[in-house]
Amino acid sequence: MGRKRLQDAADGRPTVHTVAARAGVSIASASRVLNGIGGSAETVRRVREAAAAVGYVPNAIARSLQAQRTGLIALAVEDIGNPVYVAMMRAIEAVVAGSGHQLLVHATGGNVAGETALLRRLAHRYVDGMIISPIRVTDAHVEALTASPVPVVVVGQLPEEVPVDNVRADSRTGIALAVDHLVAAGRTRIGFVNGPLDTVPGAARDAGFRAAMARHGLAVDPATVEVGDFQYAAGRAAAERLLDRTEPDAIVCANDLIAVGALHALLVAGRRVPEDVALVGMDDTELAQMSFPQISSVSLGSAERGQLAAGLLLDRIADGTLAPRREHVAPSLAVRASSGGVR
Amino acid sequence: MGRKRLQDAADGRPTVHTVAARAGVSIASASRVLNGIGGSAETVRRVREAAAAVGYVPNAIARSLQAQRTGLIALAVEDIGNPVYVAMMRAIEAVVAGSGHQLLVHATGGNVAGETALLRRLAHRYVDGMIISPIRVTDAHVEALTASPVPVVVVGQLPEEVPVDNVRADSRTGIALAVDHLVAAGRTRIGFVNGPLDTVPGAARDAGFRAAMARHGLAVDPATVEVGDFQYAAGRAAAERLLDRTEPDAIVCANDLIAVGALHALLVAGRRVPEDVALVGMDDTELAQMSFPQISSVSLGSAERGQLAAGLLLDRIADGTLAPRREHVAPSLAVRASSGGVR
DNA sequence: TTGTAAGCGTTATCAA
DNA sequence: TTGATAACGCTTACAA
Numbered sequence: 001m002g003r004k005r006l007q008d009a010a011d012g013r014p015t016v017h018t019v020a021a022r023a024g025v026s027i028a029s030a031s032r033v034l035n036g037i038g039g040s041a042e043t044v045r046r047v048r049e050a051a052a053a054v055g056y057v058p059n060a061i062a063r064s065l066q067a068q069r070t071g072l073i074a075l076a077v078e079d080i081g082n083p084v085y086v087a088m089m090r091a092i093e094a095v096v097a098g099s100g101h102q103l104l105v106h107a108t109g110g111n112v113a114g115e116t117a118l119l120r121r122l123a124h125r126y127v128d129g130m131i132i133s134p135i136r137v138t139d140a141h142v143e144a145l146t147a148s149p150v151p152v153v154v155v156g157q158l159p160e161e162v163p164v165d166n167v168r169a170d171s172r173t174g175i176a177l178a179v180d181h182l183v184a185a186g187r188t189r190i191g192f193v194n195g196p197l198d199t200v201p202g203a204a205r206d207a208g209f210r211a212a213m214a215r216h217g218l219a220v221d222p223a224t225v226e227v228g229d230f231q232y233a234a235g236r237a238a239a240e241r242l243l244d245r246t247e248p249d250a251i252v253c254a255n256d257l258i259a260v261g262a263l264h265a266l267l268v269a270g271r272r273v274p275e276d277v278a279l280v281g282m283d284d285t286e287l288a289q290m291s292f293p294q295i296s297s298v299s300l301g302s303a304e305r306g307q308l309a310a311g312l313l314l315d316r317i318a319d320g321t322l323a324p325r326r327e328h329v330a331p332s333l334a335v336r337a338s339s340g341g342v343r
Numbered sequence: 344m345g346r347k348r349l350q351d352a353a354d355g356r357p358t359v360h361t362v363a364a365r366a367g368v369s370i371a372s373a374s375r376v377l378n379g380i381g382g383s384a385e386t387v388r389r390v391r392e393a394a395a396a397v398g399y400v401p402n403a404i405a406r407s408l409q410a411q412r413t414g415l416i417a418l419a420v421e422d423i424g425n426p427v428y429v430a431m432m433r434a435i436e437a438v439v440a441g442s443g444h445q446l447l448v449h450a451t452g453g454n455v456a457g458e459t460a461l462l463r464r465l466a467h468r469y470v471d472g473m474i475i476s477p478i479r480v481t482d483a484h485v486e487a488l489t490a491s492p493v494p495v496v497v498v499g500q501l502p503e504e505v506p507v508d509n510v511r512a513d514s515r516t517g518i519a520l521a522v523d524h525l526v527a528a529g530r531t532r533i534g535f536v537n538g539p540l541d542t543v544p545g546a547a548r549d550a551g552f553r554a555a556m557a558r559h560g561l562a563v564d565p566a567t568v569e570v571g572d573f574q575y576a577a578g579r580a581a582a583e584r585l586l587d588r589t590e591p592d593a594i595v596c597a598n599d600l601i602a603v604g605a606l607h608a609l610l611v612a613g614r615r616v617p618e619d620v621a622l623v624g625m626d627d628t629e630l631a632q633m634s635f636p637q638i639s640s641v642s643l644g645s646a647e648r649g650q651l652a653a654g655l656l657l658d659r660i661a662d663g664t665l666a667p668r669r670e671h672v673a674p675s676l677a678v679r680a681s682s683g684g685v686r
Numbered sequence: 687t688t689g690t691a692a693g694c695g696t697t698a699t700c701a702a
Numbered sequence: 703t704t705g706a707t708a709a710c711g712c713t714t715a716c717a718a
Contacts, residue, residue: 009710015712027690027713029688043688062408063712065712080433104446124401126414232633268635286575359697371706401696402694404695
């Protein structure tokens with residue numbers, strides 16, 4: 001800028017220089033006192049007084065530049081409207097708050113181009129690290145992930161060889177939990193409403209469903225399987241299509257948003273839940289408990305995954321040389337009224 | 344630090360110096376080319392080539408320090424789990440993305456100390472501006488608000504004299520819309536489940552309810568009014584208490600979370616909705632449409648408020664001398680099955 | 687303990 | 703068009 005160094009900032013707010021001048025000490029002394037390192041009693045007193053008098057507040061950006069950290073951690077999820085991500089976010093926030101970090105939330109819409117662009121933007125170092133939960137993992141992801149100069153933790157499946165900290169759920173087993181439960185309750189005509197098969201969770205849940213059905217010696221009639229996206233409206237529409245074609249005595253849904261949509265479709269169609277059709281969702285979000293009847297749901301441990309991911313990330317931010325780690329969270333089933341539990 | 348100036352950054356990543364050295368030009372020329380201003384054809388070519396070769400990416404923090412802006416806008420809401428705030432956030436994001444800003448979301452929990460601390464932290468200038476939607480407004484808020492060196496827009500009621508950009512809904516009239524609708528449908532024993540009366544929206548909705556009832560010549564039996572917080576669980580519990588005491592033929596709820604809770608309580612109690620009891624919520628969130636029956640809800644224009652707030656904020660960031668503005672968004676009623684509409 | 691000055695990585699000014 | 707250099711506001715190494 002070439003402008004002569006003034007005490008105050010360009011916008012007139014006090015800087016260390018302002019405080020130092022007022023206290024009659026050097027900026028170094030002022031800075032030290034302000035950071036609680038050293039200083040004679042007299043210096044401390046005068047700097048504190050000066051700082052208070054002018055209402056000095058350190059500039060976060062300047063401090064970031066010097067410290068080489070922003071104090072920000074990014075969280076990239078597909079859909080911020082899905083309560084499962086809210087739960088995860090809360091768990092992450094609780095952990096990172098302890099290290100003085102703030103959460104920057106990105107909603108990616110599951111868009112591959114957007115996600116990789118986000119990963120590439122990490123090179124700008126606008127955050128100290130990122131937790132990302134991609135529902136599709138492409139080569140572009142893997143490339144951007146490994147090239148990132150900033151620590152990244154992936155929540156979700158990732159190819160074995162990718163050297164990135166990783167927390168994964170087991171939705172395959174989760175779906176099995178749901179199927180086992182329904183079969184044990186005597187249901188045999190089990191429908192399945194899934195998300196897109198070209199997504200990692202969609203593929204895993206499809207495989208899990210088919211494996212579990214096979215294990216029970218139950219054939220999977222193509223007419224009883226429907227696919228939409230992971231949203232309420234798609235779930236409802238998919239369930240409607242399914243009910244048009246078949247007469248299931250149970251429906252497993254790939255997440256709670258879909259399950260709530262399916263419940264809607266069932267009730268509109270005049271089916272009693274669980275008497276005529278049992279229903280099981282996945283993610284075990286608040287939505288499952290807010291519905292009537294309450295919806296049984298497979299918990300994939302969203303809060304725990306968030307907590308673990310945050311821990312991995314903070315560890316790596318503290319020490320970038322750590323070997324990549326991989327954590328697993330086991331699924332569990334919350335049985336509620338929609339599948340015959342206690343209402 | 345006293346360390347000799349190296350070309351690469353401390354972490355080994357390329358800087359403008361790296362690029363300049365490789366291209367054989369000054370950092371000034373390199374910077375200019377990188378920012379697309381001037382440079383001879385030859386210089387441009389060499390700088391571009393050097394930048395590509397070393398994989399140069401500008402450092403966001405250094406840029407922020409120089410530009411005196413972070414590119415970040417904070418959004419502070421009470422509860423990120425409430426879909427109404429998700430809708431608002433999406434609307435805001437759509438606007439601020441256009442000016443290259445990112446959203447930093449804070450969940451305040453409606454905590455006064457936390458909110459004022461947040462406002463005071465603005466002095467650190469870690470964001471370019473903030474949109475805050477406090478459910479309580481104290482003197483501490485007003486003080487922090489007016490003292491903020493960074494533009495702030497308040498979504499919600501604010502004392503007239505506070506010179507801050509402000510977007511407000513009219514929940515008083517909104518509640519009237521609900522009551523009018525129920526009265527027109529022949530309901531007379533109208534219950535009300537509200538949030539805390541010491542919150543701004545809680546107080547406005549209480550006043551609105553009483554005024555509307557009075558206008559219709561209906562007495563407000565204290566037994567038909569319940570108060571909890573603005574959450575699902577509280578709404579359900581409050582509705583249960585209300586049903587223990589009285590036999591309403593309609594219930595108005597202060598938001599959709601409460602309405603979903605009340606719906607649950609009604610169905611558990613064996614009431615038919617809307618035949619026995621009509622139900623109207625507020626905020627017109629996805630939740631209202633996802634319920635069965637779908638819940639009529641008063642829209643307070645959350646997306647529109649978010650959009651307006653973002654516009655006000657961007658305008659003020661561009662020109663801090665603007666006179667404070669105040670925008671109003673009118674409520675409207677979405678009639679659905681829960682109050683006798685088409686199912 | 688204190689002050690001087692370098693440096694964080696960038697952009698902008700100004701003279702050549 | 704170009705380069706030297708100051709400046710953004712802060713922390714810290716080093717010498718006094």
